[in-house]
Amino acid sequence: MVLLPVIVSAVYLWTRASDQYASTFAFSIRSEEASSGIELLGGIADLSGSGANDSDILYDYLRSQHLVEKMQTSLDLANLWSLPERDPIFAFEKTGLIEDLHKHWDRMIDISHDSTRGIIEVRARAFSPEDARLINEEILDHSGELINQINNIAHEDAVRYALDDLQRTKARLSQARTALTEFRVLNEMVDPGVNISTQTSLVATLEAQLTETLIEIAMLSANTRRSDTRLSQAIQRQNVLQSRIDQERSKRTIGTGEAGKQGMARLFGEYEKLIVEVEFTEQSYQIARAGFDAAISDARRNTRYLAAHILPTKADKSLFPKRGLILSFIALGTFLLWALISLVGFSSLDRR
Secondary structure, three states: OOOOHHHHHHHHHHHOOEEEEEEEEEEEEEEOOOOHHHHHHHHHOOOEOOOOOHHHHHHHHHHHHHHEEEEEEHHHHHHHHHHHHOOOOOOOOOOOOOEEEEEEEHHHHHEEEOOOEEEEEEEEOOHHHHHHHHHHHHHHHHHHHHHHHHHHHHHHHHHHHHHHHHHHHHHHHHHHHHHHHHHHHOOOOOOOHHHHHHHHHHHHHHHHHHHHHHHHHHHHHHHHHOOOOHHHHHHHHHHHHHHHHHHHHHHHHHHHHHHHHHHHHHHHHHHHHHHHHHHHHHHHHHHHHHHHHHHHHHOOOOEEEEEEOOOOOOOOOOOEHHHHHHHHHHHHHHHHHHHHHHHHHHHHHHHH
């Protein structure tokens, strides 16, 4: 039970098992994240390191049946792994089923993923050093294609969202400016604050002239007769000035009395609200425009790229299969099985 399986395994491993050569390469995914519109306006750039999420996606892709199908199409993996005809255990048996090839892929391709650093290491085995390195080079090419696809999808989404944001803020800015224009046309004033300031200055000037006229009337009344033409002219100027002051004051209110003052306050408040809306939408439009320009700029270059810090190697020595390790496991397994059966047998004899 122990010696016979060990002897048969040893004979097979050292006489029929074909040498396997390993090729190794390692890479990480570097990403340059796009800055937001606000950061762009502030002159802030954001460059990040490797993207952990992208490396997780690529790790699953390297173990997927889809990649095996693409590798079979480009390299004919089934033929490469079935070359040793006298090694039915380690060589691939052509069945024409992709599921069987996928299972053999898991045996011949070792993939390790360091999620903390975003580094993926791939070791491919084949029955010649050239085939092993060729498999790894093909894996590297397909991995780069996937990263480019992810990059293109991300850029398309970023450009589409930035364009939607730009169009939305542009329409909002147009509405705000239209509302402000309608307000100015309806009320026949460009800026109520400027109008009020101008009218206040004019009223102050008229009141100063009215004061001078009243002083002049008082002096003429004290020193001349009522029939004096200078007095009548001064009184007429007083009436004109007073009438003009009343007209200018009436322009500052809508209606009469306290209600008129409140109407003017509401008018001024509405104007300020429209001005704030225009200013806010102009800033939003500038930010959206900067974001759209940044998205277009990023779309013209790769913000994600696969950086291979260890290129596919070519082996000079066969390291697989690990004959000594495999034989040790077989010997240990058969010995434990023999010991278990022996214990059960002796236990049965003792009970009798």
